[in-house]
Amino acid sequence: MIIHLDLDCFFASCERLRNPSLLGKRLVVGGRGDPFIFDKKPAQAKKLITLNSGAFVPSLFHASHDASHYFNDGDKIRGIVTTASYEARAFGVKTGMSIYEALRLCPDLILVPPNHLLYHTLSHELMEYLATVVPVMEQYSIDEMFGDLRGWIEEEETENFIKHLQEQITKEFKLPVSIGASSSKWIAKLATSTAKPYGIRVVPKKEIEAFVKSIPIDEFPGIGKAFSAKMSHYGIKTVGDAWTSETLIHSWGRHGKDLYARLTGSDNEPISASRSRKGIGMSRSMDHPVKERAELFRRISVMVRHWSHTIMKLGVNPTTYAFSLGYENWGSSKKQYTTYRLFNEPFIQHFAHEKFKELDLYPHIPIRYIAMSATKFIHHDPKTFNILEYDNDTKMRSLTDALTQMREKYGMDIVRGGSEL
Ligand SMILES: [Mg+2]
CATH class of the missing domain: 3.30.70.270 (Reverse transcriptase/Diguanylate cyclase domain)
Structure with a gap:
């Protein structure tokens, strides 16, 4: 037979494991569109974790959030219920509901920010x-x-x-x-x-x-x-x-x-034992769409730094990159590019900026969504790479290797790009 396992209110259960006083309580784990990645102040503990576990996409996490302010944005309550404990579900609280609505249904609800690394x-x-x-x-x-x-x-x-x-x-x-x-x-x-x-x-x-x-x-x-x-x-x-x-x-x-x-249960679909990772992506939605292009491109630099680090850590060399921008009016602009370059951070920063500039067709409309992904991995074979760029890329690659090691040791913010400051 085929079996299927589903962890019960998984994120809430993980939090209870870490803090047993949450057992039996009305509890939700909620999320926001990660507003912290764009903090201008370098953070000590901000380490990027990558787990090459395959099935689920990007594993880009910060070590921890400060619970006391996580759901507040001025005097507004932000965020969406990601997981509700069964005690909270009894009050009608469910996944996808706003935190605001959840609190209305269940005023003594305990709110916990997500710790994706733990999950x-x-x-x-x-x-x-x-x-x-x-x-x-x-x-x-x-x-x-x-x-x-x-x-x-x-x-x-x-x-x-x-x-x-x-x-x-x-x-x-x-x-x-x-x-x-x-x-x-x-x-x-x-x-x-x-x-x-x-x-x-x-x-x-x-x-x-x-x-x-x-x-x-x-x-x-x-x-x-x-x-x-x-x-x-x-x-x-x-x-x-x-x-x-x-x-x-x-x-x-x-x-x-x-x-x-x-x-009818007659599909015969197999269990695929190893789903190897086909792409590495990163996207962020913003609670407050960004109008200023200088700020937009600063955020793009921050995202590319994290994205590049993941690609380096997984030791793959993508050849196809896709970028997309979502506008406040729900329009979007996206495109995919193929290039045979030895992957390195200066290259991808430059490339991403150039492509995002081309994609930004409506520079007067605020941006609510930024996404980037890398696919079609190849192995490091100089013959297939762009020869004109290869010498310089090799130098930049060594530099990026050194960067990757430093960030692993001292955190993601230890070296940031000039365009982020
Ligand atoms: Mg589950």
């Missing part, structure tokens, strides 16, 4: 442990994993196995987890969601139909609001309704066929 570290450690007990594991997100038990655990042993696994995770990591199992990935994931919190649920192949029958269609993994509205328009309100609408769903083309297979 990633614990997730990574759990994954390492799971790899020792289940031969094929896939990290699906920071708090969800799939595992393939086929050829490893007999079907009738599944329930015992996941029960034991849940106990082991509780014992070793003190993290509550729910585990589902079925013959397909998406039915296993659905089984987990019906078992939460802290439950287990096995749905053998022959019981899938009875299990999914009355589940609302929008609770099926991957079916969003818009799509479930479309299905409801055709009278499909439950997964059971979908089962009896094969011809209709198949008529929606490739996507419809894939969807029908998932809904």
